[in-house]
Amino acid sequence: MIKAQNLFYSYSKTNQYQVNDVSFEVKDGEIFGFLGPNGAGKSTIVKMLTGQLKPKQGSASVLGLDVARKPKQVQAQVGICFEITNLYEDLSAAANLNLFARLFNIKDFDAEALLERVGLGGRGRDLVSSYSKGMKQRLMVARALLNRPQVLFLDEPTDGLDPVSSDAIRRIILEERQRGATVFLTTHDMLEADKLCDRVAFINQGQIAAIDTPHALKQKYGRRSLKAQVAGPEGRLELREIPLDDGNSAAAVTELFTQEKVITLHSEEATLEDIFIQITGRGLA
């Protein structure tokens, strides 16, 4: 569905790369998370995959079409939700959608039905400038959906949104997957990626650092442990940690319960963020 081969891009004349030797594949119907901090090269890769930038080296294909050679054919079949809110603020929501429907040559387009789907029913005639940030973002998603895309590129769709708007967008992503669309989700929200994505790729300094399912990454790089709060001297709470991946776990648990007064006990597994830090040596900020 999506294939990137040795993608390279540089904005500078000195060939100081923004993206270097990036290769990966995204399967049909998959939700693929593209994770990395700001400036890691995520948006540049998305631009190359959607025909907004031509790779300086390497190639990208979407739906079997070479993106650099046939960008318009690709763009006709994909939906793109940009990181920045780029709507016509002085037009109504319905006018925004109708304009793009005409550009996609969609006949008998029903803007109200699409607005209803993203939770903006009844607000179609309002100017976009009167919308809240969450409403604008939902309208951006609606615009990306209007041509019933086979591939949906979503760039930080829930960034800075309230929980209700974020949940609405996550619901739409799952519905789209159910419809059969492939979703390419760019985010630096690791919890969101963990919840939604079938596979994720970590990108750092323009290169892919790791790529796999969230579960497999946790298995490979994460450490499982039990964390217990015990009563210490003078009633103070103290923390104990028992690693679960070495051979002495059972004995350590028995010892904990026989020798200490356990107040709380939790199992803990590594988050994607922990793994990202472990692999790249840096956080997501």
Add this chain to the structure above:
Amino acid sequence: MNPRMLAALVWKDIILFFKNRFFAFISIIGLVAYIAIYFTMPNTVDETLELAWFGPQLPGMVVSELQEDGLELRNYPSEEALQEAVLSGEDPVGVAMPQDFLEQLSRGDKPPVRIYFKTDVPDEYRAAYTLFLEELGFELTGNTLNIESEEVVLGPDMAGHQVPPRQRMLPLITVFILMIETWGLAALISAEIEAGTLRALLTTPLTIPGLFASKGFTGVFMAFTQVVVLLLITGGLRTEPLLVLTALLLGAFLVTGISFLIASVAGDMMSVMAWGMLALIVLAIPAFNLLLPGLTTDWIKILPSYYLVDIVYRVLNFGAGWSQASSGLLTLLAFGLVFFVLGAYALRRKLQ
């Protein structure tokens, strides 16, 4: 790009143009104001040259001959009164002669004649008046020059039919209206680049040439419509309407290319205004040259607006036809193409 896409984009641009209160205001109010200015400008030219006069009564034949040549003598009772009239600016030039001027002439004496000038009368005018009085004295002595002169006017003889100020003003107003639309389109494109909406448009099946076609269509439509309204109301389409419309269409095409260039270098509304003002001043020079002849020399022919102004002016005021305007039209078209291609190239680079 199919017509449906084009129509959607043009309609969107027109709505956004009028949503911008500043451009909506200056477009509509500006058009009304320009038309009002046109009709308040004089429709005739006073071709009479007035000369303050203190001296003897000239023979009736000489006076009527001077009047035929457009010279009106204004008699003053004293030399002091004449000086006051010149000083106050009532008359730019005054002539004082002794009361026995004619007698002195007939005796073969050299009567003194004083010519008073206002301070700002140019040297050339002073020399011309002096020469005229010497010629008058020569004639009053009964002599005539031993030459046979013949008046030959090259081109249409405008004697008695000078172009009135309002007609001189019309090309200037035309350039102003076209340039205001340049600002509008450049501001529209600049705002779309800033907001990222052009990027959104270009990730649909819409191509960059398609986008430029739609913007070009919008720009030409907006500019052309307004100047046509102006010329319809001011009667500018009574002579050779097709030729005038063709020139205006090419002018609208030219300013659309210029607006692309402005949008490619401007980052926001303020810089659009600054670049647009610069372009307006430069492009308005040929039109100012019509208002103040002699202001410039042949170098103004390097300005693309010269050809628009020249065609409109000559057609409206001298009845020029296709044959006289064809080379100007071709040059205007060439300038329009150059600016459109340059503007589109610069804008494309900015979009990428």
